[in-house]
Amino acid sequence: MARRKKIYEGKAKILYEGPEPGTIVQYFKDDATAFNAEKRDVIEGKGVLNNRLSEYFMTGLGSIGVPTHFLRRLNMREQLVRACEIIPLEVIVRNYAAGTMSKRLGIEEGTQLPRPVVEYCYKDDSLGDPLVTEEHIAAFNWATQQDMDDILSLALRVNDFLSGVMYGVGIKLVDFKIEIGRVYDGDFQRLVVADEISPDSCRLWDIETGQKLDKDVFRRDLGSLTDAYTEVAKRLGVMPKGATAMAKPTLIN
Ligand code: TYD
Numbered sequence: 001m002a003r004r005k006k007i008y009e010g011k012a013k014i015l016y017e018g019p020e021p022g023t024i025v026q027y028f029k030d031d032a033t034a035f036n037a038e039k040r041d042v043i044e045g046k047g048v049l050n051n052r053l054s055e056y057f058m059t060g061l062g063s064i065g066v067p068t069h070f071l072r073r074l075n076m077r078e079q080l081v082r083a084c085e086i087i088p089l090e091v092i093v094r095n096y097a098a099g100t101m102s103k104r105l106g107i108e109e110g111t112q113l114p115r116p117v118v119e120y121c122y123k124d125d126s127l128g129d130p131l132v133t134e135e136h137i138a139a140f141n142w143a144t145q146q147d148m149d150d151i152l153s154l155a156l157r158v159n160d161f162l163s164g165v166m167y168g169v170g171i172k173l174v175d176f177k178i179e180i181g182r183v184y185d186g187d188f189q190r191l192v193v194a195d196e197i198s199p200d201s202c203r204l205w206d207i208e209t210g211q212k213l214d215k216d217v218f219r220r221d222l223g224s225l226t227d228a229y230t231e232v233a234k235r236l237g238v239m240p241k242g243a244t245a246m247a248k249p250t251l252i253n
Pocket of ligand 1: 098099121175176177200201203
């Protein structure tokens with residue numbers, strides 16, 4: 001059997017050529033990185049959890065009419081997505097101050113913001129994904145004004161959806177990052193939510209206890225990342241209660 005072609009390997013995922021033209025297979029690795037890959041580890045089961053969680057969020061977005069690149073999950077670690085041209089921006093939406101916003105502006109982590117704040121970072125690991133303004137985006141032609149209007153409206157819709165879903169299971173959506181892709185239908189281009197939506201790219205805090213259920217558990221050495229992601233998956237009903245991400249085969253007598 002011919003080996004399938006690897007298109008790209010990133011920090012947390014590998015992209016392979018899909019079975020039909022215009023499709024890509026996204027493989028979720030167990031690798032965790034933080035601080036621009038200065039801190040790294042392999043967290044058993046993370047890829048399986050993120051594959052399931054991203055499927056859940058992307059499918060939910062699709063069902064309320066927010067376009068995404070997601071087509072279907074293929075297996076424990078892989079999903080089929082539409083090939084798209086990724087706009088080189090990390091689109092961040094914040095509801096509460098945390099992380100770099102707290103550091104940059106001296107706002108205590110957890111402070112509720114007066115309204116959702118959308119930020120853009122230029123996707124370039126060698127530069128550490130620097131914060132950019134719409135002036136940079138327009139001047140360097142990373143996206144048009146029409147794209148920016150569409151990106152803002154997509155980001156806010158994703159925020160409302162994710163905030164609501166999380167609130168329903170007792171979790172506060174502090175912030176998150178999405179990536180946006182262009183897909184072409186004949187002569188027309190449209191924008192879709194691409195990449196992944198998972199606890200790797202969100203800040204999720206338990207509403208009652210403030211416990212962190214996201215990648216900060218890894219960044220700040222706060223315990224088991226798999227346990228945190230499993231908790232999110234269980235609350236959302238994505239994983240049956242009692243199941244673990246890496247269910248071991250059971251011996252049948
Ligand atoms: P931010 O506070 O800017 O950075 P950091 O995570 O380094 O403290 O991140 C805001 C949110 O966006 C947070 O949930 C993590 C996510 N994010 C990514 O997933 N990838 C990225 O490259 C960036 C810049 C942010």
